[in-house]
Amino acid sequence: MAADGRQPSTGPEAEQEWLAAYDPRAYTPIAVTVDVVALTLRQGSLHVLLVERGAPPYQGCWALPGGFLRAGEEGLDEAAARELAEETGLHSASEAEVRRCRLHLEQLGTYGAPERDPRMHVVSVAYLAFAPDLPDPQAGTDAAAAAWHPVSDLDLRPHGRSPAAGAPADTHGGGVDGRTGPDPLALAFDHARILADGLDRVRAKLEYSPLATAFLPYDFTIPDLRAVYEAVWDEKLHPGNFHRKVLSVPGFVESTGSTTERGGARGGPRARTYHAGDARQLHPALLRPTRDAVDDAEAR
Amino acid sequence: MAADGRQPSTGPEAEQEWLAAYDPRAYTPIAVTVDVVALTLRQGSLHVLLVERGAPPYQGCWALPGGFLRAGEEGLDEAAARELAEETGLHSASEAEVRRCRLHLEQLGTYGAPERDPRMHVVSVAYLAFAPDLPDPQAGTDAAAAAWHPVSDLDLRPHGRSPAAGAPADTHGGGVDGRTGPDPLALAFDHARILADGLDRVRAKLEYSPLATAFLPYDFTIPDLRAVYEAVWDEKLHPGNFHRKVLSVPGFVESTGSTTERGGARGGPRARTYHAGDARQLHPALLRPTRDAVDDAEAR
DNA sequence: TACGTTGTGCTCAGTCCGAGAAGAACGGCG
């Protein structure tokens, strides 16, 4: 129920009294915040928008963008959209993109463990956003301390846990390409967990929803779309089969009738362009291959 | 972020000041509640646990069981489990069932529109529970006003909206069997929406997760499992193909080696018994048939 | 005992998917 009105064993008078006693204003307060896991594709790899914390706790750490829900003024979806716009500078830079629905925003989950913030009990509603490649947040705005980070640079293990304790010792393929940072970035609060949940969600969502198009500009090619799937799933896909499959799913993409101006950077013919169709679900789904290995990993 | 600590354009002193100004204690308070969509199977049809409201608003209406999150004392999962136990009388009746993990509880979503409760801004974290057939909530306990209701008796359209306005005019198959109530029960607050989201979730979840077993006792037969799918999806399934499919998915069910004591109520041989396997996902998934019709309905 | 019901297993045809390959268009380089 929204705010409780129960207690059936007594009359309505005691009911009113009990309700008054439960007025949260008189009790330990709870803060409600909205955090956003904003994902985009840059240079073929998945990036997440982070802000640098300027105050303790976790001062200097990177965290998901977010802020308080404005009580009585806005719903959760509005708050998430507002936070994202403030942090990316989207409001001025490319508001047209938002209007064109080139940005997907959905609720991810809510995190409310009492000890997740040392100051007080904070309930955070996390949102997941997919965006096409956006410009860097401009300095001089709210978003000065915000930046896109490659997901592979981040430490997604549970907090502060050493690799030997509990978690499998392998690096999970995050550092095989030898990126710059020797130790992966740790995130503030339980944001590593939230980000990990967001990544699970986006990986699953690409299978049965056409949301991969949200990572691309309005017009795109099938190889562009394949690059999204390959980046999110971290797997190479068979170009021919992917092409056949995408075109066979009704409502996934619609042809524009034209092609790209030039071929690929390393040669190859021009590709036909498409834009997103009107389907909200993919039937049949675009299942990802070699799920058996994933099965084994999850069963452990 | 959990509680904001940003504002990069000024120094840390202004930071502190700003943080203090955002202390939610000083602002309009927000209440956080936890509501539970508890589903079970009774006589072959899906039922949901509801409580009757004893106080305005929506006095006399049925609502989802729920209550306030106890600030600083419990997380969201704990609060949901507590509410469910209080409302069903599970704590005394069949705690063994809970211990055996015969009850599935997962977060469904969070609802925080400012006007969803007329008294104040209430953010509700909804949970979804699957349970085997539980006894009726006993009178004389917290759960006196609680009861299991067939889902098909409820009005799941958006609030107070007449069938002609906006929503399609068809009854969506909810009343074809001519059940007792002439008009379907309306739920308090936005609980019809929450329940509808829960139903969507459970229907989708049966496809790729083995959670159908959460609706059954520890030992069950394949026809029992088929009955769960048929009730949730509201579709008849092919017995032979269902049997083949369930046994072919690794980790879905494990044979106990024995059979039922008697045949079916209307004849037929004894069935072999199984219990849930250790798989957390179904590979390959158990896709539901005739999704094309669903496609059309969702495309509208 | 007869009959309808149902669990379990089988067959068969259609569809889908992974893998490979071919043809054509393109960029870059000598």
Next chain:
DNA sequence: CGCCGTTCTTCTCGGACTGAGCACAACGTA
């Protein structure tokens, strides 16, 4: 300008899976 490697697109083929129907045996009930 011609060659070569790259890549978009289409095609083929064999295996796997799915939906539909059927068979048979075991069971409850009349």
